[in-house]
Amino acid sequence: MDALIHARGLVKRFDDFTAVDGIDIDVRRGEAFGFLGPNGAGKSSTMRMIGCVSPPTGGVLRILGLDPRRDGPAIRAKLGVCPQLDNLDIELTVRENLTTYARFFGIARRVARQRAAELLEFVQLTERADSKVEPLSGGMKRRLTIARALVNEPEMVLLDEPTTGLDPQARHLVWERLFRLKQQGVTLVLTTHYMDEAEQLCDRLVVMDGGKIVAAGSPRALIERYSTREVVELRFATGSQQAYAEKLAGLGERLEVLPDRILLYVADGDEAVAEVQRRSLDPAGVLVRRSSLEDVFLHLTGRTLVD
């Protein structure tokens, strides 16, 4: 197996706090690999170790077959990094952000200009090439940061929460570009706390919580293993959720009581709704949907991903 990232028992400690608590991962060439988890799960700390900007405290870590403790500069030269917060140079134009960055990699000026033009086309910013960065929308800045991460034609691109803070339309544009990169065979490694992002983009992912991996696999395999086919969401206008939960006993495989709704895990949602009606429960709101990674996370940790 051609593992671009190989980690065994990887640990990151800050003083006496353990942010990453002995994780094992293998990322293969050409796949999109995700770290899914809530804030503070240890995703960014892991990414920073992979990006060779933060040394591991313990365990084994190999990136592109090299040792980050010894070969940091050589590894970084082959990576594209899209950090959680855009750190573009706001005094430069859109194009200059790419050409200037290219110089850090020793790319000749003429090649850099050509590559910048191609990348701006790719991220659909050609028309803004000569404008300053400041007035760009959040989505445009994100796309420019992604373009910048591609300047050195990296073997692997690291994206820390690529669409956090973007509106739905801007998120879709970013997803679409990342999907295109994936189709071109670029290995993508991303962190996210959005289950839909993980489902859309990742071939395989690990679910992290409290510095540990609590589950690993493809989105589909995780849903099949840890959830049911459908979920019925019930909202009750009055009375205690717990009292309703008791009346729903025996319905479906599993039941979760959240502060604002009850989730019923079932094979057939419509059948379950009919049974709810037979029991004269009369919920104020009913929604039948397919299981998602959110349900996997809830099942594994007892908490929702985004509170």
Ligand SMILES: Nc1ncnc2c1ncn2[C@@H]1O[C@H](COP(=O)(O)OP(=O)(O)OP(=O)(O)O)[C@@H](O)[C@H]1O
């Ligand atoms: N430099 C640091 N010093 C001390 N603690 C840190 C440091 N960096 C991160 N942590 C702590 O480690 C834990 C994991 O943080 P990390 O940023 O890796 O989580 P995350 O899953 O990426 O969450 P987020 O979505 O907020 O970035 C957090 O509790 C955080 O406060």
